[in-house]
Amino acid sequence: xxxxxxxxxxxxxxxxxxxxxxxxxxxxxxxxxxxxCKAFYEEEGITALTxxxxxxxxxxxxxxxxxxSLSDVIAELGLEREYxxxxxxxxxxxxxxxxxxxxxxxxxxxxxxxAEHHGSLPSAAWLQSNGHGSVVAAVxxxxxxxxxxxxxxxxxxxxxxxxxxNGMRWLSHAExxxxxxxxxxxxxxxxxxxxxxxxxxxxxxxxxxxxxxxRASDERWMDVEVWGDKPRGREQVYATKRVAKELYNRxxxxxxxxxxxxxxxxxx
Numbered sequence: 001x002x003x004x005x006x007x008x009x010x011x012x013x014x015x016x017x018x019x020x021x022x023x024x025x026x027x028x029x030x031x032x033x034x035x036x037c038k039a040f041y042e043e044e045g046i047t048a049l050t051x052x053x054x055x056x057x058x059x060x061x062x063x064x065x066x067x068x069s070l071s072d073v074i075a076e077l078g079l080e081r082e083y084x085x086x087x088x089x090x091x092x093x094x095x096x097x098x099x100x101x102x103x104x105x106x107x108x109x110x111x112x113x114x115a116e117h118h119g120s121l122p123s124a125a126w127l128q129s130n131g132h133g134s135v136v137a138a139v140x141x142x143x144x145x146x147x148x149x150x151x152x153x154x155x156x157x158x159x160x161x162x163x164x165x166n167g168m169r170w171l172s173h174a175e176x177x178x179x180x181x182x183x184x185x186x187x188x189x190x191x192x193x194x195x196x197x198x199x200x201x202x203x204x205x206x207x208x209x210x211x212x213x214x215r216a217s218d219e220r221w222m223d224v225e226v227w228g229d230k231p232r233g234r235e236q237v238y239a240t241k242r243v244a245k246e247l248y249n250r251x252x253x254x255x256x257x258x259x260x261x262x263x264x265x266x267x268x
Contacts, residue, residue, distance in 0.1 A: 025062035033063050037073045046086045049074060102138035108152055111135060120157040121150060143194070145209065147171070174226045175211050178258070182214050189214035192223060195248070203244040223249070225257045 025033060036059060040048040047053060051070065054060035063073065074083045088103050100106065114132065115121040124136045124146045139149050147169065150156055161169035164179035168191070182189045192210025199208045212224040227242060249255040 025059055026065070028062065030063075030066045030068050033059065033066060033068060034073055034076050037063075038077055041077065041079070046079065046082050049077075049079065049083065102134075102142065104142055104144070107135065107138055107142065107149070111149060112153060115153060115155055121153055121155040121159075123158070123160075140207065147191070171211070172226065172228070174228075178212060178224070178226060187214055192225075195245075199248055202248055205241070205244065208245060208248075220254055223252065223255045225249075225255075227257055227259050 025036070028036070037049060037054070040053070040057065040059075044053070049070065051060060054063070054070070060070075063069075074080055088101055088106075091100055093099075111121060114127075114135075122130075124139075127133065127136050136146070139146055147161065150159055150161070151169075156169060159169070161171065162173050162176040163169050164176040164183065166179065166183045168176075168179055170176040170179060170191075179189060190213055192212050195208035195210070200206060210223045211226045213221050214224065216222050225242075225245060228238060246257065249257070
């Protein structure tokens, strides 16, 4: 009888909730870890869901070992918008001083002041050479182009853009000519979009942009690149970029690459 009682006491007890304190977070399931994060959020608000706070609570690495990222936690709790707004309000250290993260509204506010000071928005190259390189970098890191920035500010006074007949602005005469060709034939078209994310993985470049898109007769949107002709001083750089884009698009049935001389000969 005594032996039976002893054996019963030594049996492992099955726990369905939080593990014993001695076991800690490492014994928790992903769902339990996320529940812990939710409890911390309810105690402290969105600031609880940062690397520093989760590390201090010894919760970050158990999450990591369970393949649960901070982004996963925030998405699971439905806090993406609140977290994004928190990040935008929180200063970061850059270049030895505190500054706010770039957002599109903040970028427009800063570049508007620059444009007012200089009479118009300077070129991207001028900004990069005069202490505003982070502004140009922010434009592209936020998923926009310098053309989008000029469009938002309605400032094309000193730009090199070429306007086509429908009022759209292009980076070259060849692109504007192609736009004119499509416009007079009633073919819907617009500026090219960004390359898919795997383009960066395959080529090692941060991003890529198509020159133009047009709607084909079968309703497909066709991606177009208008290839330049050995830009002076940038021949090797341009050739490398073109090869990378051609290799990426070789299996893309919706891609068309056109030489700029072909376009200008057929311009309207």
